[in-house]
Amino acid sequence: MQDxxxxxxxxxACVDGSKYSEAVCDYxxxxxxxxxxxxxxxxxxxxxxxxxxxxxxxxxALGERETLLQELSEEDALRNKETIARQRELxxxxxxxxxxxxxxxxxxxxxxxxxxxxxxxxxxxxxVVIFGLFGMGHMDDSAEIGSHVEDIIRDVDAPIILINKxxxxxxxxxxxxxGESGSSRALEEVASSPMLGREVKRYVVNVNNxxxxxxxxxxxxxxxxxxxxxxxxxxxxxxxxxxxxxxCIDKKSIDMLAIGSYSHxxxxxxxxxxxxxxxxxxxxxxxxxLK
Amino acid sequence: MLLQKYLRKDEWFSNIKGDTLAGLVVALALxxxxxxxxxxxxxxxxxxxxASFCIAVVISFVGGRPGMISxxxxxxxxxxxxxxxxxxxxxxxxxxxxxxxxxxxxxxxKLGRLMSFVPRAVVVGFVNALAILIFMAQLPExxxxxxxxYALTAAGLGIIYLFPYIPKIGTLLPSxxxxxxxxxxxxxxxxxxxxxxxxxGELPDTLPMFLIPQIPFNFETxxxxxxxxxxxxxxxxxxxxxxxxxIDDLTDTKSDKNQECSGQGMANIASGFMGGMAGxxxxxxxxxxxxSGGRARLSTFLAGVFLLIMVVFLSDLISIIPMAAxxxxxxxxxxxxxxxxxxxxxxxxxxxxxxxMLSTVIVVVWTHNLALGVFVGVLLASLFFANKIxxxxxSQTSYDEQTDTKEYKIVGQVFFNSADRFxxxxxxxxxxxxxxIDLTRANFWDISAVYALDKVxxxxxxxxxxxxxxxxxxxxxxxxxxFGVHDKPEDIEKVMGGH
Numbered sequence: 185m186q187d188x189x190x191x192x193x194x195x196x197a198c199v200d201g202s203k204y205s206e207a208v209c210d211y212x213x214x215x216x217x218x219x220x221x222x223x224x225x226x227x228x229x230x231x232x233x234x235x236x237x238x239x240x241x242x243x244x245a246l247g248e249r250e251t252l253l254q255e256l257s258e259e260d261a262l263r264n265k266e267t268i269a270r271q272r273e274l275x276x277x278x279x280x281x282x283x284x285x286x287x288x289x290x291x292x293x294x295x296x297x298x299x300x301x302x303x304x305x306x307x308x309x310x311x312v313v314i315f316g317l318f319g320m321g322h323m324d325d326s327a328e329i330g331s332h333v334e335d336i337i338r339d340v341d342a343p344i345i346l347i348n349k350x351x352x353x354x355x356x357x358x359x360x361x362x363g364e365s366g367s368s369r370a371l372e373e374v375a376s377s378p379m380l381g382r383e384v385k386r387y388v389v390n391v392n393n394x395x396x397x398x399x400x401x402x403x404x405x406x407x408x409x410x411x412x413x414x415x416x417x418x419x420x421x422x423x424x425x426x427x428x429x430x431x432c433i434d435k436k437s438i439d440m441l442a443i444g445s446y447s448h449x450x451x452x453x454x455x456x457x458x459x460x461x462x463x464x465x466x467x468x469x470x471x472x473x474l475k
Numbered sequence: 476m477l478l479q480k481y482l483r484k485d486e487w488f489s490n491i492k493g494d495t496l497a498g499l500v501v502a503l504a505l506x507x508x509x510x511x512x513x514x515x516x517x518x519x520x521x522x523x524x525x526a527s528f529c530i531a532v533v534i535s536f537v538g539g540r541p542g543m544i545s546x547x548x549x550x551x552x553x554x555x556x557x558x559x560x561x562x563x564x565x566x567x568x569x570x571x572x573x574x575x576x577x578x579x580x581x582x583x584x585k586l587g588r589l590m591s592f593v594p595r596a597v598v599v600g601f602v603n604a605l606a607i608l609i610f611m612a613q614l615p616e617x618x619x620x621x622x623x624x625y626a627l628t629a630a631g632l633g634i635i636y637l638f639p640y641i642p643k644i645g646t647l648l649p650s651x652x653x654x655x656x657x658x659x660x661x662x663x664x665x666x667x668x669x670x671x672x673x674x675x676g677e678l679p680d681t682l683p684m685f686l687i688p689q690i691p692f693n694f695e696t697x698x699x700x701x702x703x704x705x706x707x708x709x710x711x712x713x714x715x716x717x718x719x720x721x722i723d724d725l726t727d728t729k730s731d732k733n734q735e736c737s738g739q740g741m742a743n744i745a746s747g748f749m750g751g752m753a754g755x756x757x758x759x760x761x762x763x764x765x766x767s768g769g770r771a772r773l774s775t776f777l778a779g780v781f782l783l784i785m786v787v788f789l790s791d792l793i794s795i796i797p798m799a800a801x802x803x804x805x806x807x808x809x810x811x812x813x814x815x816x817x818x819x820x821x822x823x824x825x826x827x828x829x830x831x832m833l834s835t836v837i838v839v840v841w842t843h844n845l846a847l848g849v850f851v852g853v854l855l856a857s858l859f860f861a862n863k864i865x866x867x868x869x870s871q872t873s874y875d876e877q878t879d880t881k882e883y884k885i886v887g888q889v890f891f892n893s894a895d896r897f898x899x900x901x902x903x904x905x906x907x908x909x910x911x912i913d914l915t916r917a918n919f920w921d922i923s924a925v926y927a928l929d930k931v932x933x934x935x936x937x938x939x940x941x942x943x944x945x946x947x948x949x950x951x952x953x954x955x956x957x958f959g960v961h962d963k964p965e966d967i968e969k970v971m972g973g974h
């Protein structure tokens with residue numbers, strides 16, 4: 185079997201047994217097939233460091249540190265073994281699911297640490313990263329996104345696909361284009377490269393109240409795409425950006441949305457709120473995010 | 476960016492129940508310690524209590540190790556004794572602020588990595604010395620007193636260690652608290668006349684207030700406080716980074732050591748301006764926190780807040796706590812701080828390691844200065860290391876009769892400590908026409924080694940031999956006077972060529 189070390193570039197599906205794990209796997213399979221790359225099913229075992237044994241006696245005896253270390257590591261060892269075994273089962277099931285569909289270029293990888301630190305370590309192997317919006321810690325569909333999701337989007341240098349619903353075949357994709365570098369890359373990646381396949385219908389949308397500026401941007405977008413044979417449609421809209429995009433997704437029954445990510449620093453986003461975060465919270469279809 | 480860095484949700488609210496309970500347990504344990512350390516430093520208990528509040532609350536936001544407890548500590552208190560005695564409290568507050576500034580500078584220059592120069596044996600020596608000093612600091616309370624004090628202290632220790640064995644409530648109520656309450660009740664009921672916390676100085680009755688230390692701002696003042704601040708900054712960072720490593724191990728998580736350095740600095744600056752003494756991370760309290768289930772920043776924050784609430788509202792009750800109860804708690808802290816495993820390991824560890832550890836302990840106990848002990852320990856360990864490495868050198872000699880050539884092949888590490896032995900390899904009495912020195916497999920680490928080689932060459936030439944040196948380039952290329960990182964095989968190959 186192929187090993188993660190020998191993989192050069194691959195499509196990474198990050199699964200953890202939460203509710204979209206199968207969807208993550210299916211979307212990743214679609215992308216891996218189109219790009220003809222290895223599909224890596226990645227599972228990370230995060231250490232919470234939180235113990236269920238609590239002793240409020242507040243006293244420390246001779247050799248307390250050694251005893252405590254031993255107790256805590258035994259507890260962790262037990263818990264980790266269970267988690268690892270459970271997640272490994274999941275990985276095997278998902279691998280079988282992929283193989284059964286006829287795609288055999290798939291490997292599984294289980295690593296310790298947070299998803300963020302593992303993706304940073306594997307950064308040069310990442311062609312596309314796919315994970316569910318709500319990890320194990322967020323079983324509820326609360327509108328908030330985990331801080332680790334934001335960190336990954338900001339720092340990990342690879343196209344990211346966020347999954348927030350069950351898998352449905354991808355017939356079309358919409359690219360929100362505003363001329364910034366992230367959205368230009370989104371356009372290149374999704375419109376010109378075969379990440380989603382040649383056949384999907386592409387909608388390039390620009391929301392802009394300034395008509396002449398919008399015309400200019402659409403012209404620029406056409407230059408980026410170059411290939412005339414692709415099935416592209418250009419849409420110009422005016423009004424509030426978020427509403428217009430959501431409206432467009434609804435009307436054209438879009439399957440996926442591609443956007444450029446966080447163009448502002450963390451502090452500015454923290455104070456004014458970020459457009460990317462708002463999109464992630466409000467869009468009900470999988471998002472392709474590029475820097 | 477900054478806001479996000481300091482207010483990470485997962486580092487604050489991932490363990491609310493455990494952190495709240497642990498914070499309460501730690502706050503209760505902090506009160507007697509803060510009072511006891513104030514007494515060691517020679518200031519009013521309120522100075523230590525304000526310090527503990529400020530440091531715990533500030534470090535909970537800006538520290539690099541979630542779940543670690545920082546407050547007024549014994550290690551720091553011991554360093555301030557003469558400053559307080561000779562110049563008074565205001566100078567201590569100024570020194571505390573300066574300590575914080577120095578620590579922030581250390582954090583800015585990422586000096587946390589210098590911890591790698593402190594060997595394990597020195598760390599163990601530091602911890603053991605600290606335990607011994609905390610114990611010794613209790614002795615004045617146990618000399619020239621009536622038998623009541625001995626009896627009450629013994630009873631206190633009994634409660635502390637036996638209470639946790641009582642089923643159910645044993646692990647729900649902090650035994651030091653039970654001890655303090657029980658002994659106070661006994662003393663009040665029987666009207667035993669012994670020293671209480673109230674006799675030791677002023678307790679806080681208000682919230683701490685911002686104030687600028689009342690000192691003359693001139694060069695002379697700076698020269699008085701600077702030596703103290705330097706020691707305080709070093710010891711504070713050492714104990715904090717050591718404790719951070721202990722908590723990293725216990726919880727199997729990582730921490731940001733440089734952020735911890737600057738965080739300690741900010742906490743001390745805040746403490747100094749709020750009328751508190753300098754502090755750092757506490758080994759004992761941090762272990763208690765983890766044991767009680769505390770993991771996230773919330774536990775440290777709540778420990779500080781609970782401490783202040785209890786102290787301000789219960790100051791009348793705290794003032795009647797007998798010193799005997801406090802002494803019992805501090806003896807427990809001292810025992811808990813001691814690294815018991817290190818005593819058991821004495822037999823199995825190499826002699827040099829034991830000498831380093833014991834020297835650290837002896838110097839600290841002698842001088843009451845942990846910084847000095849660490850300095851001696853690191854120095855000794857480095858010398859032992861240099862000595863060990865110098866053994867990795869030998870020479871192979873061969874003689875070719877036809878050409879009348881003697882060849883010396885030197886293999887190993889040549890530096891200040893092995894330079895003399897390097898010279899001894901050569902037989903200057905022997906009469907030969909040609910001498911070849913093959914250095915392809917030798918590493919020349921410093922100028923002492925180069926000097927030794929020059930000496931050998933000159934001497935051989937004087938005796939009338941033709942000297943030929945092979946592989947000098949690869950040998951001297953090891954003289955690297957930069958702190959470069961050579962972590963790739965080809966880099967190491969370049970330096971250690973021929974090995």
